[in-house]
Each structure stands twice: as C-alpha cells, then as structure tokens.
Amino acid sequence: xxxxxxxxxxxxxxxxxxxxxxxxxxxxxxxxxxxxxxxxxxxxxxxxxxxxxxxxxxxxxxxxxxxxxxxxxxxxxxxxxxxxxxxxxxxxxxxxxxxxxxxxxxxxxxxxxxxxxxxxxxxxxxxxxxxxxxxxxxxxxxxxxxxxxxxxxxxxxxxxxxxxxxxxxxxxxxxxxxxxxxxxxxxxxxxxxxxxxxxxxxxxxxxxxxxxxxxxxxxxxxxxxxxxxx
Amino acid sequence: xxxxxxxxxxxxxxxxxxxxxxxxxxxxxxxxxxxxxxxxxxxxxxxxxxxxxxxxxxxxxxxxxxxxxxxxxxxxxxxxxxxxxxxxxxxxxxxxxxxxxxxxxxxxxxxxxxxxxxx
Numbered sequence: 001x002x003x004x005x006x007x008x009x010x011x012x013x014x015x016x017x018x019x020x021x022x023x024x025x026x027x028x029x030x031x032x033x034x035x036x037x038x039x040x041x042x043x044x045x046x047x048x049x050x051x052x053x054x055x056x057x058x059x060x061x062x063x064x065x066x067x068x069x070x071x072x073x074x075x076x077x078x079x080x081x082x083x084x085x086x087x088x089x090x091x092x093x094x095x096x097x098x099x100x101x102x103x104x105x106x107x108x109x110x111x112x113x114x115x116x117x118x119x120x121x122x123x124x125x126x127x128x129x130x131x132x133x134x135x136x137x138x139x140x141x142x143x144x145x146x147x148x149x150x151x152x153x154x155x156x157x158x159x160x161x162x163x164x165x166x167x168x169x170x171x172x173x174x175x176x177x178x179x180x181x182x183x184x185x186x187x188x189x190x191x192x193x194x195x196x197x198x199x200x201x202x203x204x205x206x207x208x209x210x211x212x213x214x215x216x217x218x219x220x221x222x223x224x225x226x227x228x229x230x
Numbered sequence: 231x232x233x234x235x236x237x238x239x240x241x242x243x244x245x246x247x248x249x250x251x252x253x254x255x256x257x258x259x260x261x262x263x264x265x266x267x268x269x270x271x272x273x274x275x276x277x278x279x280x281x282x283x284x285x286x287x288x289x290x291x292x293x294x295x296x297x298x299x300x301x302x303x304x305x306x307x308x309x310x311x312x313x314x315x316x317x318x319x320x321x322x323x324x325x326x327x328x329x330x331x332x333x334x335x336x337x338x339x340x341x342x343x344x345x346x347x348x349x
Contacts (some may be wrong), residue, residue, distance in 0.1 A: 005271075071239060071248075072244045073289040073292070078269040097340050105329055130321070152307070153304050156304060162330065173331045177337070177341050192297055
C-alpha cells in the first residue's frame, strides 16, 4: 500500500487540509485554548499515518508542497508591520531593548540548563537556536555542529507551545501592553506564535513579526559567542 | 487578474529573497530578506498595500497550515530525541516560558518608563 501513498501527489496535501479544516470547525464549537486547529491536525495526521502504516516520507512527498508557501507567507508579514510603522517608530527603543534582551535571556537560560543536565557541547548548541524561525535555526545548528533534526523539533515544539499558551501566559504574568505581548511572543515562539499574536491584535502581530526577523538575525551572532561557553 | 498580479509580486519578492540568500554569506533565509524588501518597498511607497492585500491576507491566514507537515515530521526524530528526552523537553518548555515572561515584562517596564517621561 505504501507504494501508492509514495506516488500520490495530493494524498498528503488533502489529509493535512482535511484535518485542519475539521479542527477549525471544532474550534467554533469548543472554545478552549487547547482546542487548537493546528495541534488537532498534527495529532490526527500522526495517528492516521501510524494507523495505516504510512511512512512520514511518503506523506511528506505530497505535503511538502504546502510548506513551499512558507517563504511567501512569511514575506507577507511585512504588511502588518508596515501598518504599525507609527507604533514602531514611537516605541523603537523599547522594541530594540526587548528583542536584544530576549536573545541574551534565551542563550543564558539554555546555557544554565545545559550545565544543570550535564549536556555535551553538540546537544547544547542544538538547543541554542530553539526560539527562532526554522530556516535560520537550521543554519545556526549546522554552523555550530548541532543535531539539526532535533533543532527543528525544538523549534516546532516551542512554536506550538507559544501558539497555544501565549494568551494565558501573558494574562497570568500581567503582560498587557500590546507591544510587549507581541515581542514576548515573537521572541519565544517565532512564526507559529506570531499566528496567535495576529489573532490577538494587529499591534501584537506586527511586533511579533518584527521579532522573528530581528531575534533571528541577532541569534546568529549571539549563538556563535555562546557556543564557546560550554 | 488582480489576484494573479498580487501573487506574482509576492512570489517575485520571495525569489529576490532567495537571490540575496545565495549572494550574501550569512545563514539568513530568503523569507527574512523578503520581509525586509517588502517592508522597504511599502515604506518607500514603491508598492501600496492594495497591490498585495488579498493574497497577503490569504497567505497569512493559512500560515498555521504550513507548519503541519514539518511538525508531523517530529515522529521521525523521536528515536534521536529519546536519548536525552528529559533534558530536551525541560529546556524546550522552560526556556520558552522564561523567555516569553521575561521579554514581555522587560519590554513592558521599558515602555511604561518611556510613557511616564512623556507625561
């Protein structure tokens, strides 16, 4: 049976759209933060593949075409950012200060945990780019000699966590300024979190979009310095 | 025709991003160059939001969908992850939370300071 799945162009695309669509319909009925259409689709796609013994490669041979839209979609994040140009100009210093701090905090906390767990250098540098956007993160992990597949996994999981819990975390810890929320979300959970930030409001979405670009670029520089510290 | 034009503009900017990514020896992906290009063109008024509005709204709307195939790929790295599972999982969850809270609070503190000075 795998032979057919491997050659099908639309099977993987279809089940991805189907489960995402089903998740979206369910979300309208069940209004709970954990009822997240994307998470729903990920879980059900995994279950479906396992149930029918379909290899990930066979699924991805088709589903990868969906992900090709990632670059154009990310480029479009310039639109909400441009709409908030005045906000950005007004709070430029706070924005830059927040994003720079986030990169240093990420590096320091990964270093502290790596020391605590006694990780080897390769596992440590694997985790350094965990909060930034996948294409930059892969580049950093490769450059520093980390395990790229695990870096990708950590980036995706950070993004899913941010997407699901951002609103709850911001409320709980008294982060109520839209600019601060957007930066917190973009710096901790990149594009996946940004999707949530855009739902929360346009200022949040714009600041989160900006954070993806700036935190990503700053991490390239910071990670190469921090890689020498373990 | 309108949607066709919008889509072509966005794909062209993505392509220019790829060109820059190839020419400049930094691990910065095409998409980030693309954001900067589009932002610059909007700011310089070379492009107006109307030139790309519907297609860019659509692409941003379907963004969560685009993450599903790579996330499903987590099943393939499970064996590698398992070696140091506790360490990895703790780091991923704790650092995401720490960074979100600390960054949010620091930015908010800076903003409120700035606002107080203005008034």
